[in-house]
Structure formats: C-alpha cells, structure tokens
Amino acid sequence: MPPGQVLFLGRIAHPQLLTVADLAAKYPQHTQTVTFQSGAGPQTHTYTGPLLYDVLQAAKPAFRSDVKNDALRYAAVVHASDGYESVVSWGEIDPGFAGTEALLAVTQDGVSLAKEGPRLTAPGDTKGGRYVSGVTSVTLVRAGL
Template identity: 90%
Template sequence: MVSYLARRMSRPRVVAIVLALAAILVVSLLPTWRAEAATPAATPAGTAAGLIPTLPGRVLLLGRITPHLQQLSVADLAAKYPQHTQTVTFQSGAGPQTHTYTGPTLYDVLQAAKPTFRSDVKNDALRYAAVIHASDGYESVLSWGEIDPGFAGTEALLAVTQDGVSLAKEGPRLTAPGDTKGGRYVSGVTAVTLVRAGL
C-alpha cells in the first residue's frame, strides 16, 4: 500500500508529508520536554548547590570571589573575623523565638573573599546577591545592598554560636535581624554563592 502511494505521489509531495509528520511529533512532545526542563534536580544533602561535596560544619564560598572557591570551618569563622553578638526575635512555625547569636557578619566574610566587582560599572556591587545554601537543600538570598554598611547595613551574621552553644557540628546559622519571619534564619549553612544579577 505504501509503495503504491509512493509511486502515485511526486517526490516533493512525499517529502512535504514526512516533514509535516515530523513537525506534529515535535509539537506533541514539547509539553513533556518543558516539564522535564522545569523540574529542578534534587540537591543531595551535604552538597553546595548540588555540585560540590561539603563537610559538616564547613562553609564554601563560591561565585564572584577571588579565588573562586574558598572553604571555611566554624572555627575559622570564629577566629579570623570580628565577632558580633545580637539577640533577635522572629516568628517560626512553632511560634515566636528569641535567640542570642555570635559570629562574623556575612559582609565581613564576603569582603575578605575579595568580590570581583566591576570598576567600570557604577555601583556594580548593588547588582550582587548572596545565595545561602543549607545542608537540607534550603536556600535564601540577601542582596549586597542589604548587608553593605554604606547602604542598608543589616548585620546578617554567619553565627558560630546560638545561645552560647557552638554550632561547629551542624554548621553556622545565618541571621537576618529586622526580619519579622524566620525564613532567612538559615540553619546548617554549607555554602554562600555570590552572584551577579543582570548583564
């Protein structure tokens, strides 16, 4: 039957029909491909952004810094940077919480990592944000303008103690003083990635 039809139709017409069928097949598969592309890959526990293995109690600094990868322990965070203490209250799923944290500011840690801001772009630092990754895959973001003392100056800490207890085992905790909700109080921080938004 197929050979009979092929003999009856001109070659250009056969090619046109084959191309049309191929186009229909591609269009029918597009929703499936889009769904697969939109599904984020699972981030394994103990990895930074699902790429680099991390050790408990250690933080990787990634992104627009020099060098492009640095690793700090809780002991490093306690010894190498000025320490700040803050008592904060925020809402959690279990109700209001009040804790006292001690540690370096996120700003001091990132500044020491030498961010590679562009000198030819006015206020290039304001295009940057720090993505905070947790050991359970949770992530949160603070913009550079929030933590820079020359702008909002929020003293977000990479806390090494909570209520006087060391966080060396589980890893530091990010604080976000001024936030009413506790969503940006990230526990078990494993990585901080400095990223630039826009072109």
C-alpha cells in the same frame, strides 16, 4: 559538604572552604539578640559570629569599578545542608547602603554550632525564613543581565 564547613564561591577572587572554628577565629565577632516568627511560634535567640559582609569582603568580590554601583547587582545565595536556600542582596549587608548585620553565627544562645554548621541571621526580618540553619555554602552571584 561535611557539617560545620562552609564553601564560599561564585563571583569572588578567593574561593575558600572555612570551618566554624575559622569563622570564629579569623573574623571580628558580633553578638545580636533577635526575635522572629517561626513555624513553632515566636523565637528569641542570641547569636555570635562574623558579619556575612566581612567574610565575603575578605574573599574579594569581583565588582567592576568602571560600572556605577556594580555591587548592587549582586546577591549572596546561602545554601543549607537540608537543601534550603535564601538570598541576601549586597545592598542589604553593605554598611554603605542598608548595613544589615547579617551574621554567619557560630554560636546560638552560647552553644557552638560546629556540628550542624553556622546559621545565617536576618536581623530586622519579622519572619524567620532567612535564618538559614546548617549553612554549607555561600555563592556570590550577579543578579540581572
């Protein structure tokens, strides 16, 4: 996948390929300043981009209406250009449950991420392990049997 493009696939009705420019233009933008621990020590950055939840909702998740809270059986697997992966459960990002405002950031500290690709944020996480840089794909999967 070329840098700056993200493929959305999995249990969604509308798989799609979006650029950083698409993520900036097609979805409401949110800004957050976060602090987390990384291998290089404490980091504080300001990110702007759409909510992961909004982008996935637009792709129409294949949740079953006849199964109580079926959405809670799902998670987004976020893949990076370097092979790194992280998982965010649907219940974490759904405003009806935890409502964590995980972003697919298109800027970091005011600088565009168009070349390297968006960055997943995980506000509230103390460690930076789920801050995925260079996101190339997001796969909505059903966890469980």
